[in-house]
Amino acid sequence: MEGSSLRVRKGAWTEEEDLLLKKCIEKYGEGKWHQVPARAGLNRCRKSCRLRWLNYLKPNIKRGHFAADEVDLIIRLHNLLGNRWSLIAGRLPGRTANDVKNYWNTHLLKKNIDTFTKTSNPKSYQLKSNTKVIKPRPQILSKRNFLVNLDEYNNNNNNNNNNRAETSNNVVLANCGDNHGGYCFPDHDEIMWWENMMMNEKKVDGHQLQCSANDIDESVLDQIMNEDNFGNTMDELFLDEEPWNVFNP
DNA sequence: AATCTCTTCAACCGCCTCCGG
DNA sequence: TCCGGAGGCGGTTGAAGAGAT
Secondary structure, three states, rough: OOOOOOOOOOOOOOOOHHHHHHHHHHHHOOOOOOOHHHHHOOOOOHHHHHHHHHHOOOOOOOOOOOHHHHHHHHHHHHHHHHOOOOHHHHHOOOOOHHHHHHHHHHHHHHHHHHHHHEEOOOOOEEEEEOOOOOOOOOOOOHHHHHHHHHHHHOOOOOOOOOOOOOOOOOOOOOOOOOOOEEEEEHHHHHHHHHHHHHHOOOOEEEOOOOOOOOOOOOHHHHHHHHOOOOOOEHHHHHOOOOOOOOOOO
């Protein structure tokens, strides 16, 4: 059980601990987090070390106020992706998922409060039931799994050729919406979502993308679809790095 | 000056997925 | 096929500081 071992330190990090961790990462590189506490001589769990490095010590981390264009991008990406903080942060150079999440919760949630309803927990909110957010969850799949899943997907859609997933082009797989016999294939909605996204279509399977409006704001969506504030095209925005993995069958 | 309330954000927790044995 | 360990993620907490009374 993580963190259950005796005498593992918790709480705020000291300068000394930061220094030890930094030296360790500089010497051995990132990764193998289970070895980091021993290598660094830290009395911390691997997760704590990883988090400290990623959110605070890692070079090029940008701190301080979010610029207007960063805020704008966060809002638009959140409308598109929901609470996928790591993906949103991936499009904001120097920002961490934790930073983005905190900023959203402390600054932006209040401005978008009409979109949410309170839950039993006074600190948490959920989307109102009349809104739908499509949450794509791309993942890296093995070739074997891809083919099996694709076959099953197509078998399940034999009556409608329009729904067939094609192998001739790059295909982005969403995470499973359903499980079938121990492996999964994506929801039809998610397949269509990705296919349409890649084709830069504005209409996404009849669903609204924005969670805060009843109708899609075409101008905003156009902007989201075509270019973000850092000059990335939509293809780059979603396909240029992991985990937005493109699989070439 | 003291106390209370609110805000912020670093850190923790629990869960999920992947991967190798 | 199963299982356990590791990496990673999002939700949540709570300490500390800021502001209000």
